[in-house]
Amino acid sequence: MNKRTLIIGSGQAAITLVRELRKLDASREITLVTADDGDFYSKPNISNAFAAGKQAAELVLTPASRLAGDLRLEMLTRTAVASIDAARREIVTAQGRLGYEQLVLAVGASPIPLRLAGDGAPDVVSINNLADYAGLRARLAGKHRVAIVGAGLIGCELANDLRLGGYAVDLFDTADHPLGRLLPPGSGHYLRDRLVAIGICFHPGVKPDALRRDGEGYVLIDSRGRTQRYDLIISAIGLRPNLALAKTAGIATGLGIITDKLLLTSQPDIYAIGDCIEFDGHFLPYVMPIMHGAKKLAQTLNGNPQTLSYPAMPIVLKTPACPTVVCPPPPVAGHWEEVLAEEGTRALFVEADSGEACGFVLQGSFTRERMALAARMPGLGKPLPQPA
Ligand SMILES: Cc1cc2nc3c(=O)[nH]c(=O)nc-3n(C[C@H](O)[C@H](O)[C@H](O)COP(=O)(O)OP(=O)(O)OC[C@H]3O[C@@H](n4cnc5c(N)ncnc54)[C@H](O)[C@@H]3O)c2cc1C
Structure with a gap:
C-alpha cells in the first residue's frame, strides 16, 4: 500500500509522527505543510535557554532543508492551510489545493490572550515557539525588569530562567502559590519559597488589570490598585488548542479537536495529534502524550489500527531553584x-x-x-x- 499522507504542522507532533512512519514504511509519500519555517527544535529547551545565553538559532536541532532530505518528505514551509475540503479530500492554501488520502492535523495550541485595559495591552508577549523566543531576546536586550503573568509550568520556568539570566522578575498569579491547579498547598508553598529565595518577587492572589505605555517601558496596574513599572510583560496564562482549521471541515471540537482512541477525528481519514487534541476529555499539551500517540498513529496509518492509552506521564518542571x-x-x-x-x-x-x-x-x-x-x-x- 502506498498512500499519500499529508500532515499539517512541523512541531514535535508532526515530526515525531513522520519518524515513526518512516520506521514502518520507507517509501510512503509524505507531504508536510507548515505555517512556520519548518526548522525542527525541541520546544521545552526554550525555557532554559535564556540563562544559558542561547540565541534562537542555536536551539534548532534540524533545519527544514535537512529534515526534508533525511525523512524523504515533500515539505511546504511558510504555507498556512486556510481550510479543509473533506468532501474532496483536499486542503486549501494561498498557493492552491493539495489532495490527500490520509490527513493528520498537528496544528498545536496558541497562548490564551491576556485581557488588559490600557494602551500597553497589545505589547504583552507570550512564548510558545522559537520565533517568540527570538522576539523575547530582542525585546529584553538592555532591559532589566520583567513581569510574568501566570505561575503555571511555563510561567515558573521562564521566571526561573530569566532570573538566572540576571533579570528582576515579578511573577503574578491569582492563586496563593505557583502551580495553583497542580500542587497541594505544602508543595506549592515549597516551590514559592524557593523561587522567592533566588530573588523572584511572587504576587499571590493578584491579576494585572491595565497596562500603560510609559516612555520605553510600561506601568502595570494590578487588581489591588498598585502600580509598578516594567520593561516587558510576559503572559503565561495558558494555551488553547488551535481549532479553526478543523472547524472548516466540520470536525467535532470541544476543549480540543476531539479524537477517538485511534486519534481519528469525526471525519473519515482525518486524524489529529499533539497540543491540538482532546483525548478522552483531556487536553495534554506535553511531549510524552505525543511520543506515545505518534507510535500508535503511525501503525494505524500504516494499516494496522492501534488504540491509544497513556501510562502515567509525570511532568518535570524545569525550575533549577526547585x-x-x-x-x-x-x-x-x-x-x-x-x-x-x-x-x-x-x-x-x-x-x-x-x-x-x-x-x-x-x-x-x-x-x-x-x-x-x-x-x-x-x-x-x-x-x-x-x-x-
Ligand atoms: C516554553 C515551553 C516549555 C515547555 N516545556 C515542556 C516540558 O518540559 N515538557 C513537556 O512535556 N512539554 C513541554 N512543553 C510543551 C511541549 O513543548 C508541547 O506539548 C509540544 O511541543 C507541542 O507540539 P505540537 O507539534 O503539538 O505543537 P506545535 O509545536 O505548536 O506545532 C504546531 C505546528 O502547526 C503549525 N500550524 C498551525 N496552524 C497551521 C495552519 N493553519 N497551517 C499550517 N501549519 C499550521 C505551526 O506552524 C507548527 O509548526 C513546553 C512548551 C513551551 C512553550
Whole structure:
C-alpha cells in the first residue's frame, strides 16, 4: 500500500509522527505543510535557554532543508492551510489545493490572550515557539525588569530562567502559590519559597488589570490598585488548542479537536495529534502524550489500527531553584497526603473510594522516587486502582 499522507504542522507532533512512519514504511509519500519555517527544535529547551545565553538559532536541532532530505518528505514551509475540503479530500492554501488520502492535523495550541485595559495591552508577549523566543531576546536586550503573568509550568520556568539570566522578575498569579491547579498547598508553598529565595518577587492572589505605555517601558496596574513599572510583560496564562482549521471541515471540537482512541477525528481519514487534541476529555499539551500517540498513529496509518492509552506521564518542571515532578491525579474525589521536609516534599493524592494513590508531587530530594511512584499510578484510558 502506498498512500499519500499529508500532515499539517512541523512541531514535535508532526515530526515525531513522520519518524515513526518512516520506521514502518520507507517509501510512503509524505507531504508536510507548515505555517512556520519548518526548522525542527525541541520546544521545552526554550525555557532554559535564556540563562544559558542561547540565541534562537542555536536551539534548532534540524533545519527544514535537512529534515526534508533525511525523512524523504515533500515539505511546504511558510504555507498556512486556510481550510479543509473533506468532501474532496483536499486542503486549501494561498498557493492552491493539495489532495490527500490520509490527513493528520498537528496544528498545536496558541497562548490564551491576556485581557488588559490600557494602551500597553497589545505589547504583552507570550512564548510558545522559537520565533517568540527570538522576539523575547530582542525585546529584553538592555532591559532589566520583567513581569510574568501566570505561575503555571511555563510561567515558573521562564521566571526561573530569566532570573538566572540576571533579570528582576515579578511573577503574578491569582492563586496563593505557583502551580495553583497542580500542587497541594505544602508543595506549592515549597516551590514559592524557593523561587522567592533566588530573588523572584511572587504576587499571590493578584491579576494585572491595565497596562500603560510609559516612555520605553510600561506601568502595570494590578487588581489591588498598585502600580509598578516594567520593561516587558510576559503572559503565561495558558494555551488553547488551535481549532479553526478543523472547524472548516466540520470536525467535532470541544476543549480540543476531539479524537477517538485511534486519534481519528469525526471525519473519515482525518486524524489529529499533539497540543491540538482532546483525548478522552483531556487536553495534554506535553511531549510524552505525543511520543506515545505518534507510535500508535503511525501503525494505524500504516494499516494496522492501534488504540491509544497513556501510562502515567509525570511532568518535570524545569525550575533549577526547585526540582519538581508532578503526576496530576484524574478528576476523582480524594485528598492529598503531604510529607514536608527541608530537603523536599512528597505529596500523594489518595482516591476516596479505593484508598489508592493516583497522583503525586515530588520536590527536592524526593524527586528520585519518580520512576517507582509513576509505575504505581493509573494512566489514561485505564481503570483506576481497585481496593485489594
Ligand atoms: C516554553 C515551553 C516549555 C515547555 N516545556 C515542556 C516540558 O518540559 N515538557 C513537556 O512535556 N512539554 C513541554 N512543553 C510543551 C511541549 O513543548 C508541547 O506539548 C509540544 O511541543 C507541542 O507540539 P505540537 O507539534 O503539538 O505543537 P506545535 O509545536 O505548536 O506545532 C504546531 C505546528 O502547526 C503549525 N500550524 C498551525 N496552524 C497551521 C495552519 N493553519 N497551517 C499550517 N501549519 C499550521 C505551526 O506552524 C507548527 O509548526 C513546553 C512548551 C513551551 C512553550
